[in-house]
């Protein structure tokens with residue numbers, strides 16, 4: 389198998405953005421963190437030298453034709469863009485490719501802000517140790533940041549006739565937006581219910597991604613991990629509200 393995905397077991401987290409892109413593209417992969425556990429992941433990462441991934445997820449591609457080497461790619465935005473270039477879902481022209489990369493980085497920014505709603509002070513502290521700051525951060529995220537980011541993605545989808553951001557063919561941005569919306573719905577169900585009607589193009593894209601044969605098969609497979617309170621997208625009822 390050409391691809392190995394290394395990510396923490398037991399949570400969809402950032403690894404799921406990579407999984408959805410691989411599944412949409414019909415590319416087989418070994419889900420190494422899930423198969424071998426967290427200790428194996430730590431050992432694998434620490435065993436790598438030189439320019440190595442800073443943190444999971446990372447993708448190992450042992451099928452690099454040029455030079456015959458093994459490539460290790462870190463950073464979600466970079467991984468899915470790499471896959472898109474390799475398998476033809478990163479846009480047709482250089483200009484579109486650049487725009488898709490930009491949107492992919494915007495998605496990474498929003499994901500980091502989602503994480504900050506439950507970990508506003510420090511990643512090393514428990515949620516329980518930063519609940520007060522989390523409540524303030526989540527209130528600001530719900531009121532200001534969700535509309536600002538979703539308006540931005542809705543406008544991007546309005547640039548073509550859709551259903552995808554680059555038009556009729558899906559790209560890595562669509563699979564990532566799909567996963568982002570899934571996560572936002574899990575973490576902030578009241579807020580998302582309140583704003584959902586403002587984003588018809590996002591909803592249409594999301595439905596179209598879910599219907600891609602590879603994604604539909606994955607969703608029906610039972611292999612997709614459920615969201616939980618260990619990942620990026622956590623549902624803490626006290627952090628959600630309609631406003």
Ligand SMILES: N[C@@H](CCC(=O)N[C@@H](CS)C(=O)NCC(=O)O)C(=O)O
Nearest residue numbers: 401402443444445462463464465496
């Ligand atoms: N910007 C990176 C963030 C990677 C990241 O924060 N990974 C988390 C898990 S979702 C992690 O294990 N971080 C360990 C650390 O930052 O020390 C990406 O998008 O891939």
